[in-house]
Amino acid sequence: MTTASLHGGPEPSARAAVVSAPARPAERMWWQSHSAQRKTFGYTLLAPAALYVLLLVGAPFLFSLWLAVSDANVGDPVAHFVGLENFRAAWEMDTFWIAFRNSVVFLVVAAIFKGLLGTSLAFLLLQNFRGKKLIRGLVVIPFTLPIAISVLSWKWMYDSQFSVINWVLSRAGLIGSYGSESWPVWLGQPHLALAACIAVNVWRTFPFSAIVLLAGFTAIPLEVLDAAKVDGCTFFQRFRHIVTPMIFPILMIGFLFDTVFTLSDLSVVYLLTQGGPANASKILPVLAYQIGIQAGNLGRGAAIALFLVPLLLPALILVLRNIKRREW
Amino acid sequence: MATPRTARQKEVRRHLLVYAGLTPFLVIAVFPIYWMVITAFKQEPDLYRMENIPFWFNMAPTLKNFNILFYQTNYGSWIVNTMTIATWVAIITLLTAVPAGYALARLRLPGAENIGIAIFMTYLVPGIILFLPLSRVVATLGLQDSWWALVLVYPTFTVPFCTWLMMGFFKTVPMEMEEAARVDGCGQLGAFIRVVLPVSVPGVLTAVIFAFTLSMQDFLYGLAFVSPGDQKPVPVGVPTELIRGDVYFWGSLMGAALLVGLPVAILYNFFLDRFIQGITGGVVK
Numbered sequence: 001m002t003t004a005s006l007h008g009g010p011e012p013s014a015r016a017a018v019v020s021a022p023a024r025p026a027e028r029m030w031w032q033s034h035s036a037q038r039k040t041f042g043y044t045l046l047a048p049a050a051l052y053v054l055l056l057v058g059a060p061f062l063f064s065l066w067l068a069v070s071d072a073n074v075g076d077p078v079a080h081f082v083g084l085e086n087f088r089a090a091w092e093m094d095t096f097w098i099a100f101r102n103s104v105v106f107l108v109v110a111a112i113f114k115g116l117l118g119t120s121l122a123f124l125l126l127q128n129f130r131g132k133k134l135i136r137g138l139v140v141i142p143f144t145l146p147i148a149i150s151v152l153s154w155k156w157m158y159d160s161q162f163s164v165i166n167w168v169l170s171r172a173g174l175i176g177s178y179g180s181e182s183w184p185v186w187l188g189q190p191h192l193a194l195a196a197c198i199a200v201n202v203w204r205t206f207p208f209s210a211i212v213l214l215a216g217f218t219a220i221p222l223e224v225l226d227a228a229k230v231d232g233c234t235f236f237q238r239f240r241h242i243v244t245p246m247i248f249p250i251l252m253i254g255f256l257f258d259t260v261f262t263l264s265d266l267s268v269v270y271l272l273t274q275g276g277p278a279n280a281s282k283i284l285p286v287l288a289y290q291i292g293i294q295a296g297n298l299g300r301g302a303a304i305a306l307f308l309v310p311l312l313l314p315a316l317i318l319v320l321r322n323i324k325r326r327e328w
Numbered sequence: 329m330a331t332p333r334t335a336r337q338k339e340v341r342r343h344l345l346v347y348a349g350l351t352p353f354l355v356i357a358v359f360p361i362y363w364m365v366i367t368a369f370k371q372e373p374d375l376y377r378m379e380n381i382p383f384w385f386n387m388a389p390t391l392k393n394f395n396i397l398f399y400q401t402n403y404g405s406w407i408v409n410t411m412t413i414a415t416w417v418a419i420i421t422l423l424t425a426v427p428a429g430y431a432l433a434r435l436r437l438p439g440a441e442n443i444g445i446a447i448f449m450t451y452l453v454p455g456i457i458l459f460l461p462l463s464r465v466v467a468t469l470g471l472q473d474s475w476w477a478l479v480l481v482y483p484t485f486t487v488p489f490c491t492w493l494m495m496g497f498f499k500t501v502p503m504e505m506e507e508a509a510r511v512d513g514c515g516q517l518g519a520f521i522r523v524v525l526p527v528s529v530p531g532v533l534t535a536v537i538f539a540f541t542l543s544m545q546d547f548l549y550g551l552a553f554v555s556p557g558d559q560k561p562v563p564v565g566v567p568t569e570l571i572r573g574d575v576y577f578w579g580s581l582m583g584a585a586l587l588v589g590l591p592v593a594i595l596y597n598f599f600l601d602r603f604i605q606g607i608t609g610g611v612v613k
């Protein structure tokens with residue numbers, strides 16, 4: 001209650017409505033409208049990007065769930081609900097399980113090699129030496145070259161007869177000459193085919209692992225390490241209690257990004273072997289493409305692609321948690 | 329004199345060790361590219377002589393492979409397609425991601441951080457899950473079998489990535505700039521366009537580079553949506569059109585791959601640190 005209202009005058013708020021623009025309430029209203037205006041402006045700027053992502057990523061993702069439970073076909077625009085039929089059919093397909101197993105093997109084996117190569121390269125690049133920029137630039141080329149293009153070079157290096165890899169091995173006396181039993185046909189022999197595809201993935205992404213790790217290392221302030229040294233921490237202690245916790249989040253993100261890209265990439269296998277010989281190198285993305293687009297069975301293809309989700313989901317959740325913990 | 333010399337010797341030895349360690353990595357990384365270059369300039373018979381040492385020219389180098397490419401294939405149109413697609417993608421990305429990044433970074437919108445993360449997360453939804461539903465979208469819009477389909481779908485990964493990138497970038501521009509602009513009588517839009525954007529040119533350029541390089545990294549969408557030979561972009565056209573059955577013209581193939589691949593790789597190379605910064609959430613300064 002103000003003095004004015006005690007004397008029978010209107011409440012300040014009511015008075016503000018009657019008397020035009022007394023100082024304080026008007027100021028608050030100006031601020032409020034300013035804020036509302038700012039929000040409108042902000043959401044307007046945000047709208048195009050948000051709409052694009054909603055319409056062309058969000059909606060298609062939901063649509064793929066619908067496709068997976070329908071009998072959608074390339075030729076037939078009308079699709080009917082068939083329940084879990086597509087998943088059941090995939091489940092009973094031998095090829096599906098081969099592809100599933102190959103995908104997991106691909107992911108794990110590639111990750112081990114990338115990790116080893118990437119870590120050693122990162123430690124080397126951490127040193128100071130002449131020509132570091134140039135060498136770093138050369139070493140990351142595999143990652144920056146468009147994948148479909150560099151795979152061609154590998155396809156030529158894996159040639160059944162004129163493979164340069166075999167030329168070297170043969171001259172070194174490790175394998176026989178062309179046509180002999182010990183001459184490897186990289187893309188034509190079941191075990192070699194998958195290994196050859198994994199090798200290309202490792203070649204392409206080990207520089208990525210190294211650079212991510214390097215970014216993690218260089219983000220650690222040297223003063224912290226020096227301070228720990230002064231306080232009498234051993235190398236191992238510094239590594240265990242300072243370096244590891246500081247680079248761990250970055251490492252996780254790099255690792256998980258790589259998981260997503262490796263699991264969902266079809267170009268290496270598709271261009272090298274098409275999944276052959278006899279499905280030996282078939283992975284889920286290639287199978288989804290062959291069934292969804294080449295055979296035109298959109299529903300079945302979508303169901304197979306969605307089997308990647310349970311493999312990817314842990315990765316996605318971890319990335320989300322890591323990004324959220326970040327200081328902005 | 330004795331001490332500096334041993335220090336110097338130590339330094340030399342350290343260098344030698346580092347170089348020795350790096351050599352295998354360099355060989356592994358660069359050899360496939362070297363092999364492409366040398367193959368592209370070799371004469372056809374030179375590729376198939378196993379008795380020679382294959383690492384250098386045994387016959388005179390030739391430009392014939394490039395000739396074939398430009399005169400007997402659609403390579404010329406693929407380059408034009410690639411550049412046109414990338415330009416459109418860059419335009420769409422700029423018009424959407426730059427304002428969105430600004431709004432999320434600067435306008436204190438409620439939930440801005442979560443919206444930013446949500447948009448960025450869509451970058452992680454892999455194409456292999458989206459390409460079948462998107463093929464329906466493309467068909468409904470009548471864009472199948474033309475490169476316009478790719479102009480439509482490539483922003484699905486450039487927009488999330490570049491929004492995130494621009495968001496990080498705009499956070500580094502001092503707030504005082506807009507405040508000063510507002511005091512000087514600029515509206516909100518005016519402050520953004522006339523004051524903040526001009527100092528953000530490096531960030532905007534980075535977004536353009538990524539719109540270009542990321543769209544050239546795609547293979548799946550191009551493979552799935554565009555089948556006419558003259559409509560393809562280079563990364564899709566080269567492996568699908570230049571290989572017919574079992575006949576490989578390795579010289580032309582390598583030439584075709586190189587001519588577009590190397591400039592992209594070099595460009596991307598300069599911005600690689602920004603890319604890593606982007607995906608690791610801006611924690612790496």
